[in-house]
Amino acid sequence: xxxxxxxxxxxxxxxxxxPPATTDRLDFLRARFDAGLAWVHYPEGLGGLGAPxxxxxxxxxxxxxxxxxxxxxxxxxxxxxxxxxxxxxYGTDEQKARFLRPxxxxxxxxxxxxxxxxxxxxxxxxxxxxxxxxxxxxxxGQKVWTSSAHLxxxxxxxxxxxxxxxxxxxxxxxxxxxxxxxxxxxPLRQITGEAEFNEVFLTGVRIPDRHRLGEVGDGxxxxxxxxxxxxxxxxxxxxxxxxxxxxxVAKTWRQRPELRTHxxxxxxxxxxVEAEVSRLTAERLRQQLNAGQPGYEGSGMKxxxxxxxxxxxxxxxxxxxEEGLLYDDWTMRRPELVDFTGRDAGYRxxxxxxxxxxxxxxxxxxxxxAERVLGLPAEPRTDKDVPWKDLAR
Numbered sequence: 001x002x003x004x005x006x007x008x009x010x011x012x013x014x015x016x017x018x019p020p021a022t023t024d025r026l027d028f029l030r031a032r033f034d035a036g037l038a039w040v041h042y043p044e045g046l047g048g049l050g051a052p053x054x055x056x057x058x059x060x061x062x063x064x065x066x067x068x069x070x071x072x073x074x075x076x077x078x079x080x081x082x083x084x085x086x087x088x089x090y091g092t093d094e095q096k097a098r099f100l101r102p103x104x105x106x107x108x109x110x111x112x113x114x115x116x117x118x119x120x121x122x123x124x125x126x127x128x129x130x131x132x133x134x135x136x137x138x139x140x141g142q143k144v145w146t147s148s149a150h151l152x153x154x155x156x157x158x159x160x161x162x163x164x165x166x167x168x169x170x171x172x173x174x175x176x177x178x179x180x181x182x183x184x185x186x187p188l189r190q191i192t193g194e195a196e197f198n199e200v201f202l203t204g205v206r207i208p209d210r211h212r213l214g215e216v217g218d219g220x221x222x223x224x225x226x227x228x229x230x231x232x233x234x235x236x237x238x239x240x241x242x243x244x245x246x247x248x249v250a251k252t253w254r255q256r257p258e259l260r261t262h263x264x265x266x267x268x269x270x271x272x273v274e275a276e277v278s279r280l281t282a283e284r285l286r287q288q289l290n291a292g293q294p295g296y297e298g299s300g301m302k303x304x305x306x307x308x309x310x311x312x313x314x315x316x317x318x319x320x321x322e323e324g325l326l327y328d329d330w331t332m333r334r335p336e337l338v339d340f341t342g343r344d345a346g347y348r349x350x351x352x353x354x355x356x357x358x359x360x361x362x363x364x365x366x367x368x369x370a371e372r373v374l375g376l377p378a379e380p381r382t383d384k385d386v387p388w389k390d391l392a393r
Contacts, residue, residue, distance in 0.1 A: 002050070004055055004058045007049075007055055007062075011059050014035050015066050015068065020068040021067065025069045028069055029071055030105055033047045036048050036049040038104045039104070040053070042100075046088070046096055047101065071104060071106045074338075075337050076103070076110070078110050078111055079103040079109065081232070082110075082226045083110045084100060084103055085229045086156065086213060086229070087213065090173070090213045090214045090225070094210070095175070103154075109151045109154075110156065111178070112230075113143040113176060116144060117144050121361050124220060125391065125393075126141075126160060127141060129159060130161050132161075133206075136208050137161075137207045137208075138206055138207075139182075139205040140204060142200070145188070145199075145357075149200050150185050154177065156176075156213075156226060158171050162388075163387070164387050169220070171219035171220045172219040173212065174211055174212050174213065182205040183201075183205055190351075193329065193333070195332060196334070228298055230360070231298035231302040232301065244309075244340070245309050245341075245348060247341060248348070249268065249271075250272065259320065259321065271312050271315060274304075275312070278304045278308060285297055299360065299365040302365060303365045306352075307356070316345045317346070320345055324346065324349075327350075328347065
């Protein structure tokens with residue numbers, strides 16, 4: 001049984017063999033993965049030691065104290081938070097061995113090809129087709145709102161393989177090579193001026209059957225693992241007290257007493273308490289994950305994340321008055337990550353508008369919480385058993 005003492009011993013051995021000050025960053029990350037100290041709850045040989053998830057903090061603290069490099073998790077969040085858990089659960093041994101190590105070290109960035117122009121909130125209505133051709137699948141269609149597609153080497157993709165089946169039953173899950181000549185990535189410029197999102201056109205993209213995750217037609221069940229982990233990674237991230245969006249507002253409040261009013265004070269107190277409650281709830285959710293797969297509680301956390309970010313950023317703009325209306329840079333960029341706290345109040349206000357859309361719209365998540373968490377009656381769904389090809393579009 002791996003305990004905290006054993007993890008400290010193994011971490012010390014890693015640091016002695018690969019001193020961070022003199023070891024190439026990528027070499028250190030590869031060695032850390034091979035030592036089982038990447039994500040300790042993963043199986044041996046796949047970056048872990050089969051240890052309790054909660055003990056990851058022991059390794060992280062030891063490495064941080066030694067000045068060891070991390071894998072820049074914000075840049076590769078889709079791979080870490082969505083692709084990796086899905087590959088681990090449904091992938092073959094060959095797939096796990098091929099994809100997990102370069103995913104964790106950041107050598108290969110991942111993106112998510114799920115949403116489509118006509119299948120966003122109703123994701124199961126997707127129309128991208130995958131047709132079997134010998135040992136390959138030929139994929140044609142369009143995806144949209146794809147974060148980091150301009151950086152990605154691989155993508156997790158769901159496509160329709162049986163149009164005669166009901167919409168949830170005719171979907172299959174694939175790993176798509178973003179360097180295939182049939183993949184075209186176009187930037188989508190946002191209200192912030194940046195283009196972190198993209199639309200992706202797939203024309204005759206050939207995916208070998210060995211890059212299929214799960215059984216043919218079982219893609220919706222596989223996708224649920226991805227979606228639940230996505231919502232946990234967005235809404236349940238680990239933050240210190242006054243981490244995230246509430247931090248800059250609280251800092252401005254303390255440093256700029258001339259901006260204070262009684263009304264703003266009351267609103268700030270309310271949002272500060274809600275942000276702290278959300279942070280502690282996220283910590284409890286992560287502890288629940290130690291016992292198994294994430295549940296639908298992550299949908300509730302993602303709901304709270306979106307609402308709080310939008311309310312807090314709105315308060316910050318009001319608190320700053322005329323300064324809050326300024327915006328630092330409208331340059332068209334294709335960034336590698338979203339930096340909420342590294343930009344000004346105007347950026348936070350504009351970018352947070354997308355929080356209630358990305359990772360599942362708030363309307364859809366409210367339904368999930370109502371039906372799956374609270375056990376309320378489901379809304380009537382007249383298209384549940386209708387073949388996809390017969391649905392009105």
